[in-house]
Amino acid sequence: MNRLNIEEPTDTPGQLLAPGVRHAIGAVALVALAALALLGLWGAPPDDRQGEAMRLLYLHVPSAWLAYLAFFVTAVASVLFLWRRTRSMVWDRVAGASAELGVIFTGLTLVVGALWGRPIWGVWWAWDARLVTTAVLFFLYLGYLSLRRIPGEPEAAGKRNAIAALIAFVDVPIVHFSVEWWRTLHQKATVFNPELSAKIEGVQALTLWIAVIAFTLLYLYLLDRRYRLAVLEEGQAERELEQAIRERTGDAVAGVTP
């Protein structure tokens, strides 16, 4: 009998999405990414003010969106894990998978943002509220991922992970608020010259929408794959444990006979 109900891989779905749905999402994501590449690199016109650098926003904006979406999903999954009535290893895996994707896309956001900032602002980095918040976010969740890699009893480790995720998530608005306050109170925006902002319309807007959709679908697909990997890892650990118990009880029989 297993009261924790979390060890058996059969108790929880082995994957998030039905295979048909997953294949469809993967295929659409692939097509959308190809369309994004074509439109973003050639289809959409260069921006009046930003020129070709504007094309970087087709990566920057959806990455940033995904980063926030991913961390939000991690927080929701962590709450669902902590709440007794919904506690299931499903939520621990979703939280971990989503945070991993979030960190990757946060990193991408920062790198692409720097590449874009150099020609547009003349600097790689600016002490802008959104930038600073994103950087803090990156390190907050990097720490969370390090913590996740430390093994433990599944339920205990799951609780530990979920609490750590929520501690980090609660911090995000405070970080954002304080940084924004800091930058606006003490130094008027210097790099954010509104005249440099791109006016997005027509093909550009369409491209941006396709980018967001493509990235979101990609996120769903990768989330399912990462979840699947976690299930397989746990199943492997479970089989090793069963094997160890069999070996141990086998020893007992051998040990008792003189």
Add this chain to the structure above:
Amino acid sequence: MPLVRCRSVVCLFGRFPALAGLDLDVEAGEVLLCSGPNGAGKTTLLRMLAGLVPAHSGEAEVLGSDLFSDRRSPRRRLALVGHETFCYDDLTVRENLRFTARASGRDGDEIDAVTDRLGLAALSDVTHARLSAGQRRRLALANALVREPELLLLDEPHAGLDEAGRAVLHEVVAAAPAEGRTVVMASHELELARALATREVRIEAGRAHAITAAEARAANRPDQEVQGR
């Protein structure tokens, strides 16, 4: 209703199943000896009964509480003497005992009686860091007794104790049933432990095997012969 009831308990030490399907009942007033080789799961069994490590599967009840749903409630009614003292290096013997008593919800009036009983009175104002290994063993026992436990879990209580220390230990364990305490001890000092135990189980490879009084006596005999030579 037994004080301790375990059915098919699996309990992990890291990723290793230290207990692999253990069945065990302990009745109130017993002095149960758990014998068995190193690595058999004795320490994990005691730590699980104390609620320090969660059981993985099976059924486990201690002092009327299900360890799967509530590992905390039984704690104030039991005490564990482990390999270490659970004490702070920079606090004196008395300060450590007083902290344990107060943290366990007691006023600490028993401290002087306990230190006298265990021969620690002269060391009351010595810090833990300066105690010898044998003195620490006595302190570990004192630290358990100030909590007035109903269930006393002893993990290798003889280890590191000199003759006088063993005499004190024996007095405490022998008096346990009269003081309303049930004792579960794990020990390799079988001869000494069997003299105290009302019953023995052999823990082997994470499971418990009953040992009858006759078997225990028979098992004792070769040791005596070895000593006689």
Add this chain to the structure above:
Amino acid sequence: MSLWREALLVAGKDLRIEARSRVALAQILPFGIVVVLLFAFALDPDRGVLARVAPGLFWIAVLLAALLAVGRSFAVETQSNARDGLRLAGLDGAAVFLGKSGAIATELLGLELVLGLGVVVLYDVEVHGLGVLVLAALAATVGVAATGTLYGVLAAGLRLRETLLPLLVLPVLAPVMLGATRAFEDGLAGAPGDAWPWVALLWIFGVLYTGIGVLAFGSLWEND
């Protein structure tokens, strides 16, 4: 026994250990002073830079010392497996949290007092708006101690805790670093009006993370 009595018991135990072992006094405090000195080496003391950036340097020194204090607070619990003893005693997790973070906060306040004097003397800072400074320091200390204790127990008992703790704690404390530094800057500049919003932010942070600690510490403390 009530929550507060248990918390006071734990705090009293931690402070008594620190008073006797003198680790905070003989190691953590000198470390903070060395950091303050190093900043003077890094930034030319002759050009008035130090006085201008003193609040930031002060709080960086405090945060680094706080990491040591948190590490020490949980290292004490590994002596002779004392953590198991505390768990066996059946203390409420919330009480352990309040006690340990209270003890850390007390140590940090003492450290801030000495470091503050050091900064005033060494960096040639003129003190204004003492009331704002004290309230900001109290709030920031509560936040740092609560966050540190929460992550201290998350990392305690894990391998790699020495390296993991700073990575976990410092990003979370980014708002405290910002708020405390700004509040000190405004207070020292004789503009306490500008400092109050930051003080409020610091109190919100401190209360929020103390609340999280009271709720969450128990299950982190119990699980191996």
